[in-house]
Amino acid sequence: MTGNETLNREGTPTRPGSRLVDRFIRVQQAFADLGGGAHGTGELAEAAGLDDSTTSRILQSGVHQGVFERVGRKYRLGATAAQLGLHALAHTPSKDETTHETLEELREATAGGLVFQYMLAPFAGAQRACIDMAVGDSDLVELGMTARDILSVTRSLRTGASGRTILAYLPRPIQETVLAEPVPEEAGPGVYRDRDALLASLADIRDCGYALGYQECMPLWNSCAAPIAWGQAIMGAVLLLKPASAMPEAPPSAIQATQAAAAKISARLSHLSEPLSMMYGF
Template identity: 55%
Template sequence: MTSTISTVPGQRHDKPASAASKAFAVQQAFTRISATGSVHSLRGIAAAAGLDDATTHRILQTGVEDRTFEQVGRGRYRLGTGTALAGLQAMADAPSPASTHSTLVTLHEATGGLVLLYVLSPFGGAKRLCTDYAIGDTDPAEVGMTAEDVVSVSRSLRTGASGRVILAYLPQKIRDLVLAEDVPPTAGPGVIRCNERLADSLAEVRRLGFAIGRQECMLGWDSVAAPVFWQGSIMGSVLLLRPANDMPTDLRPMIYHTRKAAEEISQLTPAPMAPVA
């Protein structure tokens, strides 16, 4: 998908002054116009960066050499693998497993529920992966959790509270791709199949800062989930699971403890939390 847009409505960007700031402006321009596709024209990139075409062209060509950008055909560009590698290097400062696990254990002890930590995985399409959990002495098999539940159903961002709180803060382009996916056939009876209702639920997540799931991923299990941010970007979610017949009518304590855990994990890094537009 290509883009020939020349501006982004409703956004105003001052022209960068130094050479370094101009280079960063070009890289950030791809994020500003990402909703229109992954491949963009020179003119569209220049307009989003607030630069003239000649300056933008020089920066893009320099970036092609170190794989920050990739030229696709004549006069069209997209972000290159060098950008992803830089992101991986930055991940070295992410919260340690030991510090996050202690937060999950505290949430489990405070609520008596099963607690899972999901992280966003963009490789092979946006999805979520469970990287840690705190379930006490519970055997997942004894409560009906199978490998299929963990690997296939839980993977989709459109299925369950933990997926929806991640999806809510992703760029619109990625949200559209996820909404185009099929609902996993083994999802629970409460899964939101209508894309219009799902989109409405994402707006509600952004307004409230959490999501409630009623047997979305698995039959007989309700959930509360809250987003985890890292340096201002959505990176995952904390999920609290309890049997539907054991979930309290008053969910405020469950919501409070789940949000507190997610905020604590987010604050393990120095940058403040902020949703991605």
């Protein structure tokens, strides 16, 4: 190490010109470590491992740039941070034939189950949207899936294996926002209405890497879901849906096939070096 270098918090040398950038990034990451929301200078300084005066200067500079916003005596991430997230999203691999083939492979491997790919829609109040499906010749309306179901039940992160899978990996403040939402009236009899039971199910999902849903979104339909991730950031979920009569319980083969499909789609994101840590709080 030369006389003009210092050590960063990881103990590796850093040139003077990079120190300010490193500190700025540490303050940004502090918001993620604290779960987003508005925080005071002292709290952010402690999380970033910096002194209050340095953190204050960085926050004030960030406010000028739109990266941070001042809320009373506290600060939160600003519109520029969200815009950067959108630019990052623009460079993720889009839905293509390879991704759809993965869904078709899961459908074939599970004896004709209905397969859906859901993605997180963070700017719609933390909901999910179906962007692709492999359903063969099935008519979803004839199967009892109405437009009302799509616009209410299946977009809520409170309901269904895919919703809870995404919810399980979101920061706690976002989870609390979703938990405060009412359960959709059209939800199935198996939906988690008890808060503690729902939270316990999220912990189970994080432990095992998949979710099972029994008549949550619709009566007489069971499901299995696994997360789609970009680095440490949750992006969506792959869902396998079958009639309860054909799948009263999800067999290990169906669970493993669903996880494999989600992992394959996630792998398409792995070449991107920076996850959406600022957007999702990881």
